[in-house]
Amino acid sequence: MNGRSAVRLERLREAIRRSGTLPLAEAATLCEVSEMTVRRDIAASNGAIVSFGGHLVMADNPQFAAAYNLDAQKDRYARAKQRLCEAAAAMIEEGDTVFVDCGTTLMPLCALLPREMNVTIVTYALNVANAFSQREMPNMRLVVLGGLYYAASDSFGGQDVTTSIRRLGINKALISAAGVHADKGASCFHFHEVAPKQAAIEHAARRILVADESKLDVMRAAFFADLSDFDTLLTTGDPGRTWRDSMSDSDASNVEVV
Incomplete structure (x- = not known):
């Protein structure tokens, strides 16, 4: 230089x-x-x-950080993600068809569902699909939505993904986010994730946003939903409780802190 x-x-x-x-x-x-x-x-x-x-x-501005490294995220807030997935797993019932979003937040869920559970898992995330494929769950059906592969998020995108989601009867959609803001809604790093997330939110019977405390009061580049689009918001820790308490009573009623 x-x-x-x-x-x-x-x-x-x-x-x-x-x-x-x-x-x-x-x-x-x-x-x-x-x-x-x-x-x-x-x-x-x-x-x-x-x-x-x-x-x-x-680059160190957390409000506008442009890069997302999947490997770097694996161990961040690992205990919080475990608690979140335990809470999410408790919501899944026999016979459900469950949409599981990409990223690392929902990865612990793969090991938490009972071996004999009759469940259909729908995902466009390769890491999620690989983890479930290694489970010995004889009554599980795994639906992997293919399309153009994006290594940055280890997931697939494109029209094929969203079209397939719209054709499925999804009981519950577990949606992850890189940013959750009381006024600006839910956002993520990658624009190719927006359409699959929105399709799942639109067509699922129950929509559950799953985000650990580090995602609160953060905005990322790719907005995908208002918080009112979710039936439940799962988050963690004392920061999660403080964030919930700062909301209006009607908004806070759907927030669960684990």
Whole structure:
């Protein structure tokens, strides 16, 4: 990195810290260079600044974090995710058809259902499908929704996925989220997850949002549902109780903290 690039990066950092985000075009004007030069400077910033939807943000800003690493998420809030899945498993009944969302939040569920349970699991997540396929559950049916594979979330997307969801009679949809905000609703990192989530929410008899305490009061880029679209919201810990208590009585009535 040359000296002029370092000066521009510091100017960008100051501007982003003041406003939270900075449009790429404004960044180029501020630095009196082309947008391509700004992109090169960012590439040399060792990941401190990232380009997200045409805007520059600091990579460590939890409200606008653009990257999701599936492996890095596996051990985050592991105990909270275990409690969430225990609560979710208690809601599943004999004969149910259950939609299980992608990500790592719902992975503990795979080991919690009784071996003899008569249940149909529907998922577009390869990690979830693999985990259930290794269970010796003679009365389980596993429906894996295929399409274009996205390695970032270990899941499939596309019209085939959403069309298949609409054809199924889903009793319960277990939906995960990367961000849950009382006013801005539920959101995720990846836009290809939005359509499957929305299709499951639309067609399921009961919609359950499952999100540990680290997801509360957070907004991610891809909005997919208002909190009122869910019959139940499962979350965890003292932060979950504080968040629930800050809501109106009508909104808080559907929040369960485990």
